Amino acid sequence: METKTSGSSLSKALNMLNHVCTSPVPLRFAELVDLSELPKATAHRQLNTLLEHGLVRFDEHKQAYYPGYELLALAHRTWANLDIRDVAAAPMRDLWSKTQETIHLAVLDGADVIYIDKLESPKSLRLYSAVGKKGPIYCTGVGKAMLAFLPEDKQETVIAAQSFIRHTDHTLITPQALRVDLQQVQKTGISLDLEEHEMGIKCAAAPIFNTRNEAIAAISVTAPAFRTSDQTYEEMKVQVKHAANTISKRLGACD
Known part of the structure; x- marks a missing residue:
């Protein structure tokens, strides 16, 4: 032989x-x-x-x-041609299976976020979001998750472009309030939407990084407040961060 x-x-x-x-x-x-x-x-x-x-x-x-x-x-060339939706598909499905709540995948589009994929909760829930629809950065979990990890100069440009319209009583309506929130996101790696965009809706999101450790997308799990106990919300945070880390590793991000 x-x-x-x-x-x-x-x-x-x-x-x-x-x-x-x-x-x-x-x-x-x-x-x-x-x-x-x-x-x-x-x-x-x-x-x-x-x-x-x-x-x-x-x-x-x-x-x-x-x-x-x-x-x-x-x-x-491989990373340039990867479709984030394909890379994220299995972790999104796994997160959906664990939470049975709505899962979003979003990217930044100028001063907005745009939803590029979504798995609907099998439970009753009507949300603002839809695939292809844009949303505000300053009061959405996915928006703040990405914004927190932008380079400082780009972050300030995006903050300056925000409308800061009050959607609910919980909406952050000043640049300073948003910056304080972003600092917490940087510390924890998790972004929260505590009924900031829609009343009665809570969201936990986490950024997705590429091989250059740039936050190129975000994934979130969204649920109605009445279904989200403190314990459930803590579990959602852990699960969404795990999903984001899994996708990031698939994109070649460093630990």
């Missing part, structure tokens, strides 16, 4: 690439042969293929292999 292990040529190359990328120190050829359990000729052929495609690089001085720069280019 040609190899000590079975599998296609692609499997062997990917296995070799995995060893190069996950090793805490650069590996020499002999070390890669041992780790991959491939004959030297096969290991050499697989490494040459990876080198040709820029997926690994070889340092002549250290006689060791490193991850190739083409991996970064591939990652960038």
